[in-house]
Amino acid sequence: MSDTGIGASVRRREDVRFITGSGRYTDDINQPGQTYAVFLRSPHARAKISAVDSSAALAVNGVHAVLTGQDMAADGLGDLPCGWLVKQKDGSDMVSAPHPPLAHTVANYVGEPYGIVIAETLAAAREAAELVMTEFDELEPIVDLTGARGADQIHEGVSGNLAYDWELGEKAATEAALAGAAHVTRIDLTNNRLIPNAMEPRAALGVYESATGEHTLYTTSQNPHLERLILSAFVQVAPEHKLRVVAPDVGGGFGSKIFVYAEETAVIWAARKVGRPVKWTADRSESFLADAHGRDHVTHAELGLDADGRFVALKVQTTANLGAYLSTFGSSVPTYLYGTLLAGQYATPNIYVEVAGVYTNTAPVDAYRGAGRPEATYVVERIVETAARELGRDPAELRRLNMIRPDQFPYETPVALVYDTGDYEASLDRALEHVDYAGFPARRAASEAAGRKRGIGFACYIEACGLAPSQLAIQLGAGVGLYESGEIRVNPTGNVTVFTGSHSHGQGHETTFAQVVSDKFGIPFEDVEIVHGDTGRVEFGLGTYGSRSLAVGGSALVSAADKLIAKGRKIAAHMLEADVDAVEFSDGQFLVRDSNQALSFGEVAFAAYVPTNYPTDLEPGFSEKAFYDPENFTYPAGTHIAEVEVDPATGVVTLVNFVAVDDFGHVINPMIVDGQVHGGVAQGAGQALLEHGIYDDFGQLVTGSYMDYCMPRADDVPDFLVDTTVTPCTHNPLGVKGCGEAGAIGSPAAIMNAVTDAVGDNGLSMPATPEKVWRALHG
Amino acid sequence: MEQTGEYRIRAGLEDVWAGLNDPDVLARCIDGCQSMEKVGDDRFETAVKAKIGPVSATFQAELQLTDVVAPTAYTINANVKGGAAGFGKGTAEVALAEDAEAPGATLLRYQVKGNVGGKLAQVGSRLIDGAARKMADDFFAAFGEVVSGEAPEATVVEAGETSRYETGGQWAIWLAVFAALLLAMIFAW
Numbered sequence: 001m002s003d004t005g006i007g008a009s010v011r012r013r014e015d016v017r018f019i020t021g022s023g024r025y026t027d028d029i030n031q032p033g034q035t036y037a038v039f040l041r042s043p044h045a046r047a048k049i050s051a052v053d054s055s056a057a058l059a060v061n062g063v064h065a066v067l068t069g070q071d072m073a074a075d076g077l078g079d080l081p082c083g084w085l086v087k088q089k090d091g092s093d094m095v096s097a098p099h100p101p102l103a104h105t106v107a108n109y110v111g112e113p114y115g116i117v118i119a120e121t122l123a124a125a126r127e128a129a130e131l132v133m134t135e136f137d138e139l140e141p142i143v144d145l146t147g148a149r150g151a152d153q154i155h156e157g158v159s160g161n162l163a164y165d166w167e168l169g170e171k172a173a174t175e176a177a178l179a180g181a182a183h184v185t186r187i188d189l190t191n192n193r194l195i196p197n198a199m200e201p202r203a204a205l206g207v208y209e210s211a212t213g214e215h216t217l218y219t220t221s222q223n224p225h226l227e228r229l230i231l232s233a234f235v236q237v238a239p240e241h242k243l244r245v246v247a248p249d250v251g252g253g254f255g256s257k258i259f260v261y262a263e264e265t266a267v268i269w270a271a272r273k274v275g276r277p278v279k280w281t282a283d284r285s286e287s288f289l290a291d292a293h294g295r296d297h298v299t300h301a302e303l304g305l306d307a308d309g310r311f312v313a314l315k316v317q318t319t320a321n322l323g324a325y326l327s328t329f330g331s332s333v334p335t336y337l338y339g340t341l342l343a344g345q346y347a348t349p350n351i352y353v354e355v356a357g358v359y360t361n362t363a364p365v366d367a368y369r370g371a372g373r374p375e376a377t378y379v380v381e382r383i384v385e386t387a388a389r390e391l392g393r394d395p396a397e398l399r400r401l402n403m404i405r406p407d408q409f410p411y412e413t414p415v416a417l418v419y420d421t422g423d424y425e426a427s428l429d430r431a432l433e434h435v436d437y438a439g440f441p442a443r444r445a446a447s448e449a450a451g452r453k454r455g456i457g458f459a460c461y462i463e464a465c466g467l468a469p470s471q472l473a474i475q476l477g478a479g480v481g482l483y484e485s486g487e488i489r490v491n492p493t494g495n496v497t498v499f500t501g502s503h504s505h506g507q508g509h510e511t512t513f514a515q516v517v518s519d520k521f522g523i524p525f526e527d528v529e530i531v532h533g534d535t536g537r538v539e540f541g542l543g544t545y546g547s548r549s550l551a552v553g554g555s556a557l558v559s560a561a562d563k564l565i566a567k568g569r570k571i572a573a574h575m576l577e578a579d580v581d582a583v584e585f586s587d588g589q590f591l592v593r594d595s596n597q598a599l600s601f602g603e604v605a606f607a608a609y610v611p612t613n614y615p616t617d618l619e620p621g622f623s624e625k626a627f628y629d630p631e632n633f634t635y636p637a638g639t640h641i642a643e644v645e646v647d648p649a650t651g652v653v654t655l656v657n658f659v660a661v662d663d664f665g666h667v668i669n670p671m672i673v674d675g676q677v678h679g680g681v682a683q684g685a686g687q688a689l690l691e692h693g694i695y696d697d698f699g700q701l702v703t704g705s706y707m708d709y710c711m712p713r714a715d716d717v718p719d720f721l722v723d724t725t726v727t728p729c730t731h732n733p734l735g736v737k738g739c740g741e742a743g744a745i746g747s748p749a750a751i752m753n754a755v756t757d758a759v760g761d762n763g764l765s766m767p768a769t770p771e772k773v774w775r776a777l778h779g
Numbered sequence: 780m781e782q783t784g785e786y787r788i789r790a791g792l793e794d795v796w797a798g799l800n801d802p803d804v805l806a807r808c809i810d811g812c813q814s815m816e817k818v819g820d821d822r823f824e825t826a827v828k829a830k831i832g833p834v835s836a837t838f839q840a841e842l843q844l845t846d847v848v849a850p851t852a853y854t855i856n857a858n859v860k861g862g863a864a865g866f867g868k869g870t871a872e873v874a875l876a877e878d879a880e881a882p883g884a885t886l887l888r889y890q891v892k893g894n895v896g897g898k899l900a901q902v903g904s905r906l907i908d909g910a911a912r913k914m915a916d917d918f919f920a921a922f923g924e925v926v927s928g929e930a931p932e933a934t935v936v937e938a939g940e941t942s943r944y945e946t947g948g949q950w951a952i953w954l955a956v957f958a959a960l961l962l963a964m965i966f967a968w
Binding site: 043044045110130131132133134285288289696698700701702704705 | 862864865866894895896897898900901
């Protein structure tokens with residue numbers, strides 16, 4: 001292993017610009033003649049927009065336009081589509097309510113945009129926005145998730161506010177197995193609504209060139225090609241070949257920047273309307289209101305066990321809050337990214353899940369780090385822990401008894417997935433060792449002696465990553481294929497420019513992908529440049545989410561590299577007057593087998609561009625592209641163990657120890673992987689202990705600032721102990737599985753199992769705030 | 780949101796009632812009040828400009844009095860619009876009585892129930908409650924001075940939900956509370 005190749009903890013090259021303030025984010029980009037936009041947003045959770053009077057706003061010096069949803073509709077722009085069609089129990093399509101980018105008749109959540117004010121300066125736009133007088137006719141908002149199905153319908157044609165009633169698995173067999181079980185554990189869970197809070201708020205800058213008809217949209221997107229596709233094919237802002245979407249440096253996404261939002265749609269449309277570049281950058285208050293939120297499930301689950309403690313059946317009923325509209329992937333998160341993971345790591349033979357996806361007058365809910373898989377893990381791992389407590393079994397050993405064994409792979413679950421490989425006990429054993437499980441009773445006694453309650457909790461999670469095999473995904477309702485593209489241009493001087501359709505917004509692709517490519521070609525790490533995030537430079541791509549970048553995007557690069565090496569062998573064979581089959585490529589050298597003849601990678605590249613001594617039947621140039629479509633999901637899995645201390649006097653929970661042992665397959669850069677786990681666990685700790693997006697009865701977001709929405713800080717988490725085990729993915733060339741979400745998937749369940757263990761009240765809900773914990777302890 | 784309060788005004792019951800129904804008196808006591816009109820027997824409209832630092836907004840309030848029992852009680856129904864800044868609505872039940880402990884003074888009690896929306900709600904009620912109390916204090920300090928002609932005593936705030944203030948107000952209490960909420964919102968914005 002070289003010190004920059006696969007397996008090396010290379011420092012992230014992008015961090016130099018990020019930590020010296022020289023990153024180039026959307027808001028850093030300025031265009032000549034640029035104007036500024038401020039959005040008009042509904043202050044009501046549900047109201048008819050009866051009149052918008054912009055006369056006073058237009059009189060403000062420097063104001064160019066006040067455009068409304070009516071203007072946008074009049075221009076014929078389409079609705080924002082939901083990209084995943086979920087089929088209901090009865091085979092019918094889900095009911096997708098129209099989602100105009102700017103509301104023009106009814107506003108359905110607080111913060112929903114219905115207009116855009118464009119002015120010479122941001123101050124003028126703000127002043128004008130305050131002078132727009134809008135008449136709303138308020139309607140009764142539907143806010144309560146569990147009551148929504150019986151309430152007045154929000155959208156015309158959506159009876160009972162039900163977007164879909166979905167199921168997966170065998171209902172009759174599961175119920176029969178439950179009826180015959182020796183023991184049934186029942187649990188009711190709420191998965192709290194989260195607000196994403198990427199460090200960089202969303203932003204957009206729209207530029208229109210009237211001379212050429214070209215539109216350029218700079219925006220905070222995790223998947224600029226998908227953004228372009230949706231804006232051209234569905235919203236019809238501009239034809240695809242006249243629309244360039246650039247997602248430059250992006251400061252965190254966590255899912256919230258996957259989606260196509262109203263704001264960037266309006267900005268690029270308005271740029272053409274006013275004939276000037278238009279820039280918008282969200283303030284933090286807008287981010288709270290109008291970024292897609294995450295989670296928000298209410299679930300009842302039942303787990304049946306036989307007399308030996310083997311799981312015989314799991315039945316799960318979930319109501320999922322979709323918010324006021326179906327966001328880009330909002331429909332898939334509580335269904336195919338959730339129900340399919342309910343087998344967890346266990347060989348449970350019967351599983352049935354039904355999910356009601358419900359509209360409410362709240363912000364749309366969509367993927368947030370983990371996207372469905374944290375929710376699934378929370379159900380499985382809370383109920384398994386509860387079963388162990390009810391039966392007086394050791395929670396680690398009850399899990400071990402039920403785990404899928406290594407000799408059972410490939411393993412087909414009752415909920416539509418085929419796990420390719422894994423060794424779950426290996427991670428469990430390693431985690432038990434790291435946490436010193438045997439020493440826990442003594443640590444608990446020591447805490448007790450100090451007047452504190454100590455608890456330990458497990459989560460043996462699994463996730464499906466590497467989204468996704470296109471044919472399968474499309475069969476299940478995806479509106480696009482989920483392959484990835486990669487292109488490698490070897491320059492005449494032998495250095496390399498790599499174009500990837502995945503997008504980095506904090507993950508470190510510029511480092512990891514350069515490690516993969518430099519390792520593959522045996523060239524210096526510094527000679528590889530990674531380009532991403534620009535539809536004008538990268539051919540196509542589906543972006544970054546679902547821990548897919550390396551498993552899918554990295555695999556595409558390996559395919560492209562293999563094509564280059566094959567071509568290089570032909571060039572080298574010609575130049576060295578050898579048979580192609582006798583030419584091998586190793587460590588940056590094209591070598592003729594059993595000889596000392598060799599050409600370096602750079603010499604071959606140069607020859608391809610200066611073809612003086614070159615095969616006549618071969619095209620010049622040294623550049624290849626590839627599309628990689630995975631044949632299965634990847635299945636990262638692991639064991640997370642949390643240990644907490646609770647102060648009975650204050651109810652404060654301290655996360656004192658956290659061990660994560662994950663199997664991500666092969667690891668390219670261990671330092672980056674550790675960092676991803678650290679960040680994910682911190683977010684999971686935020687969900688378990690601190691964060692909660694709350695709407696009041698009137699649909700007002702009362703956790704709309706950092707005053708009331710509590711984010712985790714460095715002093716809320718311990719030094720994590722992170723380790724890996726390795727079973728290489730069987731179906732991609734790198735043997736990698738993905739590591740971006742695991743931390744946020746395993747940790748909420750592990751922490752809540754630890755908190756409930758310490759407190760002795762299994763009914764505690766996330767977040768386990770001091771108040772809730774204190775009340776649980778003191779009645 | 781709920782808030783209750785009690786104020787002692789050093790003036791007779793009839794004077795307080797009259798003062799609280801005099802738009803000019805009220806306008807003088809509310810910082811930033813641009814207009815105050817009595818548009819019907821029991822209806823008022825007012826505009827209050829709140830300005831802090833570089834941010835300013837004008838809030839339009841419609842106030843409707845119901846259950847009027849002159850000179851001792853009524854209910855104020857308020858609807859406040861602040862455009863992009865948010866809105867508020869609710870009721871305040873107000874009762875006036877001669878103060879048994881301080882002859883010649885009037886004791887005023889109120890109970891406000893309301894809800895706020897838009898940026899107001901987003902800021903958080905904790906901040907709004909505190910700011911509203913301060914605004915109410917300021918209003919009653921000014922009002923007490925105008926109605927009684929003397930400086931008010933120092934205010935005393937008791938622990939718990941109920942605040943006790945020396946000096947007083949009436950439907951304008953409600954207005955002051957709302958003005959406070961709006962100011963609080965702008966602070967946090």
